[in-house]
Amino acid sequence: MSEPKSDFLRDILARGFMHQCTDLDALDAAAAKGVVTAYIGYDCTGPSLHVGHMVSIMMLRRMQQTGHKPIVLMGGGTTKVGDPSGKDEARQLLSDEQIAANMASIRASFENYLTFGDGPNDAVMVNNDDWLSTLAYIPFLRDFGRHFSVNRMLSMDSVKLRLEREQPLSFLEFNYMILQAYDFVELHRRYGCILQMGGSDQWGNIVNGVDLGRRVADAQLFGLTTPLITTASGAKMGKTASGAVWLNPDMRSPWDYWQFWRNTEDADVGRFLRLFTDLPLDEVARLERLEGAEINEAKKILANEVTALCHGRAAAQEAAETARKTFEEGTTGDALPVTQIAAPRLAEGILLYEAMREAGLAASNGEARRLIKGGGARVNDTAISDEAHKVTSADLGGDGTVKLSAGKKRHALLRAV
RNA sequence: GGAGGGAUGCCUGAGUGGUUAAAAGGGACGGGCUGUAAACCCGUUGCGCAAGCUACGGUGGUUCGAAUCCACCUCCCUCCA
Numbered sequence: 472m473s474e475p476k477s478d479f480l481r482d483i484l485a486r487g488f489m490h491q492c493t494d495l496d497a498l499d500a501a502a503a504k505g506v507v508t509a510y511i512g513y514d515c516t517g518p519s520l521h522v523g524h525m526v527s528i529m530m531l532r533r534m535q536q537t538g539h540k541p542i543v544l545m546g547g548g549t550t551k552v553g554d555p556s557g558k559d560e561a562r563q564l565l566s567d568e569q570i571a572a573n574m575a576s577i578r579a580s581f582e583n584y585l586t587f588g589d590g591p592n593d594a595v596m597v598n599n600d601d602w603l604s605t606l607a608y609i610p611f612l613r614d615f616g617r618h619f620s621v622n623r624m625l626s627m628d629s630v631k632l633r634l635e636r637e638q639p640l641s642f643l644e645f646n647y648m649i650l651q652a653y654d655f656v657e658l659h660r661r662y663g664c665i666l667q668m669g670g671s672d673q674w675g676n677i678v679n680g681v682d683l684g685r686r687v688a689d690a691q692l693f694g695l696t697t698p699l700i701t702t703a704s705g706a707k708m709g710k711t712a713s714g715a716v717w718l719n720p721d722m723r724s725p726w727d728y729w730q731f732w733r734n735t736e737d738a739d740v741g742r743f744l745r746l747f748t749d750l751p752l753d754e755v756a757r758l759e760r761l762e763g764a765e766i767n768e769a770k771k772i773l774a775n776e777v778t779a780l781c782h783g784r785a786a787a788q789e790a791a792e793t794a795r796k797t798f799e800e801g802t803t804g805d806a807l808p809v810t811q812i813a814a815p816r817l818a819e820g821i822l823l824y825e826a827m828r829e830a831g832l833a834a835s836n837g838e839a840r841r842l843i844k845g846g847g848a849r850v851n852d853t854a855i856s857d858e859a860h861k862v863t864s865a866d867l868g869g870d871g872t873v874k875l876s877a878g879k880k881r882h883a884l885l886r887a888v
Numbered sequence: 889g890g891a892g893g894g895a896u897g898c899c900u901g902a903g904u905g906g907u908u909a910a911a912a913g914g915g916a917c918g919g920g921c922u923g924u925a926a927a928c929c930c931g932u933u934g935c936g937c938a939a940g941c942u943a944c945g946g947u948g949g950u951u952c953g954a955a956u957c958c959a960c961c962u963c964c965c966u967c968c969a
Contacts, residue, residue, distance in 0.1 A: 762958075797924090842918065845918045879918095
């Protein structure tokens with residue numbers, strides 16, 4: 472297409488959110504003309520979203536900022552069925568209670584990225600369980616099932632791959648795409664939603680919804696997918712030693728979250744700034760041009776901005792300040808995780824490896840011992856290689872804490888109580 | 889329904905009665921070099937202070953000794969009907 476007419480498309484194209492779209496020109500025209508209502512669906516399979524969901528969350532944010540209306544669809548109903556896309560085996564089925572608990576826990580994250588309310592471009596959050604659970608089987612099959620060709624369903628990637636590998640695919644999962652397609656039509660009916668977005672693995676499911684909308688509602692619906700984000704070294708983004716990078720602060724501290732972004736590879740900085748922050752594009756371009764050690768400034772800005780969105784400006788500043796003290800001055804900051812230790816115990820002396828385990832720097836005593844033996848352990852920034860070393864009250868600094876480190880980046884504090 | 893094959897540590901994947909806490913690679917972690925980057929080089933990678941304990945799908949058995957042999961069970965794959 473030529474230069475997009477709508478702010479929305481111009482913005483997301485420039486920022487690298489676009490992978491595929493069912494009809495870019497028509498969508499552009501619609502977005503230029505008025506408010507577009509669009510939705511993205513989220514599974515409730517876990518208690519928190521993680522960095523892998525960030526592209527789509529930011530997509531909703533960009534929509535809202537360019538004057539459109541985002542819908543967050545919680546998959547309370549579809550999670551009961553399980554999306555077979557990209558999976559070798561059926562997921563374990565979650566109980567209703569688990570799904571409800573996950574949904575409640577996820578909900579809070581969105582409030583940091585979107586403005587919810589009743590206004591014309593305020594975001595809304597809905598749960599597809601509201602309409603899916605009450606569907607009557609026979610009427611549903613007659614009204615909607617007849618529009619799905621099994622021949623075509625079998626050719627969809629999500630199904631085809633399973634069958635080609637001779638992996639089992641239950642009839643339950645086979646229905647997932649029908650339900651997702653129905654969601655789209657239902658959201659169109661309820662909210663005038665005309666666009667579904669999602670990750671590139673959702674393309675098939677999204678297109679089904681677009682087709683169904685044309686058939687049963689005579690509506691022109693649109694689908695748009697985001698690219699799968701990998702790091703410049705080719706790794707799937709968001710995987711670290713401690714597992715996924717969660718957005719909920721109780722599952723990953725703001726400090727850790729800030730560190731995750733601070734450790735971005737050079738080659739990814741520009742791309743991530745465009746995708747995951749609100750910074751204007753000319754500012755991103757300037758930061759991206761920095762070379763050598765200077766690019767660290769860009770990484771700090773990236774970490775600040777992304778953490779501020781997720782955990783608030785104050786938490787981001789605290790993390791940044793702690794990082795500055797920890798890495799640039801070698802002192803400590805307030806955002807480091809603190810473990811309480813009984814004062815009498817500390818007075819007697821605690822074996823360093825036990826202290827490290829208790830502070831969460833090692834999973835087992837053995838791991839901590841190996842770390843010490845390997846020269847990766849430090850007490851108050853002094854390397855310790857003696858396995859039998861004890862931490863005592865004498866190690867307490869002026870602020871009443873001892874700083875333990877595993878490697879150069881992982882730090883924790885012990886506080887005597 | 890019949891005949892074969894398979895299930896190994898975070899993952900892939902060797903192995904086959906004792907020297908196997910289990911080759912190799914990946915990943916991860918630590919060290920070095922740097923810029924809290926990448927690449928590269930080196931080390932570590934079940935639990936336990938230790939004696940030792942647990943581990944090769946599950947349950948029993950054979951044996952001085954089993955991941956390795958036998959029986960049954962579960963799940964998966966291939967071919968035939």
